[in-house]
Amino acid sequence: MHVTFLGTSGAIPTTERNTSSVLVRREGERFLFDVGEGTQRQMMRYGTGFDVSHVFLTHLHGDHVLGLPGLLQTWDFNDREAALAIHTAPGTKPAVENLVTAAGTRPSYPVRVDEVSPGSVALGGDDFEVRAFETEHRTRSVGYALVEDDRKGRFDRERAEELGVPVGPKFSKLHDGQSVELDDGTVVDPEQVVGDPRPGRRVVYTGDTRPTDAVERAAEGADLLVHDATFADEDAERAPRTGHSTAREAAELAASAGVNRLALTHVSSRYGGYAGHLGEQAREVFEDAFVAEDGQGVDVPYPDAD
Numbered sequence: 193m194h195v196t197f198l199g200t201s202g203a204i205p206t207t208e209r210n211t212s213s214v215l216v217r218r219e220g221e222r223f224l225f226d227v228g229e230g231t232q233r234q235m236m237r238y239g240t241g242f243d244v245s246h247v248f249l250t251h252l253h254g255d256h257v258l259g260l261p262g263l264l265q266t267w268d269f270n271d272r273e274a275a276l277a278i279h280t281a282p283g284t285k286p287a288v289e290n291l292v293t294a295a296g297t298r299p300s301y302p303v304r305v306d307e308v309s310p311g312s313v314a315l316g317g318d319d320f321e322v323r324a325f326e327t328e329h330r331t332r333s334v335g336y337a338l339v340e341d342d343r344k345g346r347f348d349r350e351r352a353e354e355l356g357v358p359v360g361p362k363f364s365k366l367h368d369g370q371s372v373e374l375d376d377g378t379v380v381d382p383e384q385v386v387g388d389p390r391p392g393r394r395v396v397y398t399g400d401t402r403p404t405d406a407v408e409r410a411a412e413g414a415d416l417l418v419h420d421a422t423f424a425d426e427d428a429e430r431a432p433r434t435g436h437s438t439a440r441e442a443a444e445l446a447a448s449a450g451v452n453r454l455a456l457t458h459v460s461s462r463y464g465g466y467a468g469h470l471g472e473q474a475r476e477v478f479e480d481a482f483v484a485e486d487g488q489g490v491d492v493p494y495p496d497a498d
C-alpha cells in the first residue's frame with residue numbers, strides 16, 4: 193500500500209502546499225481522500241495515475257472539495273467510462289451533487305454519491321473495508337479508516353514435509369484451513385502446519401478534527417495515521433475554536449492509540465515557509481511523527497514485514 197500526499201495545507205493554499213488531498217494506492221486500486229482545489233494537477237505532477245475508483249470526502253469545506261468539479265470534467269474529456277463512487281458525510285449529499293454538476297452538465301460516466309454515517313462501512317472490498325468514523329469539526333464531518341482483513345498464517349513447509357504431506361494440492365488445502373488425509377490414513381490438521389493469522393494494514397485519515405476519543409478509537413493500531421495538525425503550540429488556543437488540532441495534540445492521540453507512524457497534515461498557511469517546529473513539537477510526545485509535504489510518498493508495509 194502506498195500513500196501520496198497531494199495537498200498538505202490548511203484552509204488556504206501556499207506556494208509550497210496545496211489544499212487537502214491524499215491518494216492511497218492498494219493492489220492496483222486508487223482511492224482519493226478529499227479533493228482540494230488543484231488536486232488533479234498534483235496528481236499529474238506527482239505521477240500518481242488518474243484511475244480513481246472511489247472518492248472519500250470528510251466534509252464540505254471548500255479546501256477539501258473544490259477540486260472535484262475540475263477533476264470530474266477532466267475524466268469526462270478523457271472518455272472515462274468506469275463508474276465513480278463518492279462517499280460523503282451524512283446530510284452533505286445534495287451539496288456534493290451540486291459539485292458534480294457545478295460546470296453545467298453531469299459527467300457522461302456514472303457518478304454515485306453515497307452518504308456514510310460514522311461507524312458504518314463506506315466500501316467493502318474482498319479483503320479490506322473503508323469505514324467512516326466520527327470526527328469533531330463544527331460541521332458534518334467523518335474520517336475514514338482503511339482496514340485490511342487478517343491474512344492467512346504462515347505455512348510451515350518444512351513441518352508439512354516432515355509430517356509426510358506430499359508437495360502439491362494438499363499444501364494449499366491445509367493453508368486454506370482444511371485437514372487432509374495422507375495415503376496411510378493419517379490426518380494432518382491445519383493447526384499443525386499453519387501459524388496464527390497475520391494482521392493486515394490500516395491507514396486512517398481524520399480530515400479536519402479535534403483530537404477526540406472517537407478518533408483515538410478509530411486510530412487504534414494504525415500503521416499510518418494521517419491527522420489534522422493545523423496549529424503549533426503557540427497558536428494552541430485557536431485549535432478548539434476552529435475545530436482543529438495542534439501537532440502536539442495529534443501526537444498525544446497517536447501515542448495513546450498505539451499507532452506506528454503519524455503524518456501531520458492540514459498545516460496552517462501562517463507557517464508558510466517553515467513548519468518544521470510542528471514536527472519537533474509532535475516528536476516530543478511521539479517519536480514517529482513527521483510533517484507531510486506535498487508530493488511525499490509513504491509506503492505502508494505489513495506490520496510483520498521484515
Ligand SMILES: [Zn+2]
Nearest residue numbers: 202203255400
Ligand atoms: Zn480544512
Ligand SMILES: [Zn+2]
Nearest residue numbers: 251253329400
Ligand atoms: Zn474544515
